[in-house]
Amino acid sequence: MxxxxxxxxxxxxSKRREPPVRTTYLVVGTGxxxxxYLRLAAMLPDRFGVTGIVAHSEASQERARRDxxxxxxxxxxxxxxxxxxxxxxxxxPWPVTPDLVRTLVARGIPVLTxxxxxxDLAGLHALWADVGASGxxxxxxxxxxxPLDAARLALVDEGVIGTPSSVLxxxxxxxxxxxxxxxxxxxxxxxxxxxVGRSYPGTLVNPLTPAGWTYDEEPHLAANLxxxxxxxxxxxxxxxxxDNQWWNPLRPDHLLVRGSAGEIxxxxxxxxxDATTPVTSSLQRVTTGVGxxxxxxxxxxxxxxxxxxxxxxxxxxxxxxxxLGVAVLLDRTGAWVRDGGDGPYPLREACQDHAxxxxxEQAVATGxxxxxxxxxxx
Numbered sequence: 001m002x003x004x005x006x007x008x009x010x011x012x013x014s015k016r017r018e019p020p021v022r023t024t025y026l027v028v029g030t031g032x033x034x035x036x037y038l039r040l041a042a043m044l045p046d047r048f049g050v051t052g053i054v055a056h057s058e059a060s061q062e063r064a065r066r067d068x069x070x071x072x073x074x075x076x077x078x079x080x081x082x083x084x085x086x087x088x089x090x091x092x093p094w095p096v097t098p099d100l101v102r103t104l105v106a107r108g109i110p111v112l113t114x115x116x117x118x119x120d121l122a123g124l125h126a127l128w129a130d131v132g133a134s135g136x137x138x139x140x141x142x143x144x145x146x147p148l149d150a151a152r153l154a155l156v157d158e159g160v161i162g163t164p165s166s167v168l169x170x171x172x173x174x175x176x177x178x179x180x181x182x183x184x185x186x187x188x189x190x191x192x193x194x195x196v197g198r199s200y201p202g203t204l205v206n207p208l209t210p211a212g213w214t215y216d217e218e219p220h221l222a223a224n225l226x227x228x229x230x231x232x233x234x235x236x237x238x239x240x241x242x243d244n245q246w247w248n249p250l251r252p253d254h255l256l257v258r259g260s261a262g263e264i265x266x267x268x269x270x271x272x273x274d275a276t277t278p279v280t281s282s283l284q285r286v287t288t289g290v291g292x293x294x295x296x297x298x299x300x301x302x303x304x305x306x307x308x309x310x311x312x313x314x315x316x317x318x319x320x321x322x323x324l325g326v327a328v329l330l331d332r333t334g335a336w337v338r339d340g341g342d343g344p345y346p347l348r349e350a351c352q353d354h355a356x357x358x359x360x361e362q363a364v365a366t367g368x369x370x371x372x373x374x375x376x377x378x
Contacts, residue, residue, distance in 0.1 A: 020047055023334030025112070026079050028054040028100065029091035030064050032210075033114050036326045037089050038068050044317050048330055051083040076103070086337045087112055089140075094119040098127045105131040110337045112138045112330075116175055116354040117347060124351045128377050131347070138333050138343045139350035142325035143176050144183045150328075151283055151302040151310040152257065152264050156184060160271050160304075162261030170240035171253035174357030175350070181229060181237035182353070184257045189352035190378030195370045197227035197239075197363030208247050227360045239360060269304065281305050299324070348377035 027037050027050055034053075041048040052071040055061040064072045073079035087110035090100050098118045104111045117139055118124045131137055143149060156164055167184040169177040181187070203219035222243040229237035245251045257264045262271030267283040283304050289297030298318050302310040314327050329344050336343035352375060359370040 021334065021338070022047060022049055023330055024049040024051050024083075024085045025330070025333075026051045026054065026083075026085040026088045027091060028076065028079075028088060030055045030060045031091060034089070034091035036323055037091070037330070038070075040317075040319075040323060040327055040330065041070075042068065043319070043323075044314060044327065047314065047327070051085040052079045054079050076100075080107075080109070086110070086334050087138075090114060098123055101127065101137060102130055105134045105136045108136070110136050110138070110333075112140055112333050114140050115350060116357075117350050118354075121355055121358060124354060125376060128347065128351055132377055135346075137347040138336065139345050139347060140326075140329060141176065141179050141345040141350065141353075142322070142329045143172060143180055144325075145328040145332075145344070146321045146325035147285075147299060147302055147310055147312070148267070148283065148321070149180065149183075149255070151304070152255070153183060154309045155264065155269065155283075155304060156257065156259070159261075160269065161257070161259030161263055164257055164259045165234055166236040166238065166256075166258045168238040168240060168254070168256040170245070170251075171255065172246065173241050174360055175353040176357075177239050177241065178229070178237070178353040178356045178360075179345075179349070180255075181239075182231070182349075185231060185235045185237065187231045187235060188378075189348045190374060191231050192374055193232075193356050193359065193372045194230040195227055195356065195359040195363045195372065197225065197360050197370075198367070199364045200224045200226065202242075204242065204248070205250060206244055206248055208249060209244060210247060225360070225364055227363060229356065229360075283309070351375065351377045 025037065027034050030053060038050060041050040050070045052073050053064045053068065054073050054076055055064050056074065061072045061074065071082060073082065088104055090097055090111060090113040092100060094116065097113055101111055101113055101117065118127045144153060155161065164185050167181050169180050202222055202224055204222040205217055205219050207214055207216065224242045225239065227239040229239065231237060242251045254266060262269065269281050269283065270278060273279045281304060283302055285299060286301050286303060287297065287299050288295040296318060298315055300312050300315055301308045312324065314324060319327060332344040355375060356372050359372045363370040
């Protein structure tokens with residue numbers, strides 16, 4: 001029999017903490033991109049609540065009732081009349097998203113929409129013209145909020161590696177990667193960008209896809225997209241993405257951010273301790289549930305040189321890194337609705353990142369230098 005978990009130290013248990021504020025939202029859509037929002041509410045009911053799901057087909061309605069055990073509605077009006085949420089999460093196909101955003105903004109309802117907010121540049125311009133001034137739209141971009149990136153960004157913000165000048169993102173694609181680049185380089189949504197891109201064919205074994213393990217050990221064609229993004233003022237973004245890199249364990253995530261006084265390469269940090277002492281340190285993950293620790297598997301915090309630089313605000317949920325990023329996104333969206341401010345990732349940021357992401361595709365397709373000029377949302 002396992003021993004009972006040891007009680008927390010008195011210094012911790014006696015400390016008074018304000019209870020977290022619960023955030024509620026309506027989910028429109030039932031596809032795989034809707035699942036994290038529904039899963040988090042089921043796993044952390046004290047922090048998140050789903051007021052309902054909007055599903056149009058009878059099959060998706062039945063599946064949603066069976067899988068999630070919450071109220072399911074055939075249309076948006078019915079769902080909003082049943083219970084008013086803090087905001088509405090849109091997880092629907094790209095072509096449908098802009099009109100649903102317009103509908104909700106016209107009713108004064110805050111929106112968190114999946115990426116991207118519109119399919120193309122013309123759609124982004126039209127959407128911004130219609131709802132940009134409302135201040136009611138956030139977009140679901142969680143990558144910079146995931147534990148490791150949040151910790152690395154904290155070190156950049158502290159000036160540990162000086163002024164950041166370049167960042168290589170090799171993990172996720174197009175607008176997501178651009179969002180990460182701008183976060184590390186401290187680039188706003190108003191800067192023109194010049195993009196050069198190329199695609200290089202190669203072969204790669206593809207053992208895992210969204211459908212599961214392939215049991216195929218033969219190499220297949222896999223394009224490698226490379227792009228260089230000049231954000232001006234000496235700030236360079238480098239994009240490196242291989243087909244199916246999200247899922248393929250043979251192409252793990254990499255990030256390299258270089259600054260005037262050091263660099264961060266994945267979890268390794270090189271910086272100056274003083275004028276004559278360059279040191280190499282690392283970011284460390286601290287996890288319960290390993291070995292003789294009976295608290296259950298859970299990421300608690302990340303440390304750098306003996307101090308905490310990121311702490312899990314949802315400890316006990318046993319969440320994956322991606323779910324932790326989405327949980328922070330939902331929590332900050334709720335705070336934005338209640339308290340105002342800019343929010344976690346406002347529409348103008350998402351519009352800019354998708355515009356630059358499309359410029360990467362255009363540069364790769366044409367071989368030309370593509371310049372993204374200052375856009376209306378700037």
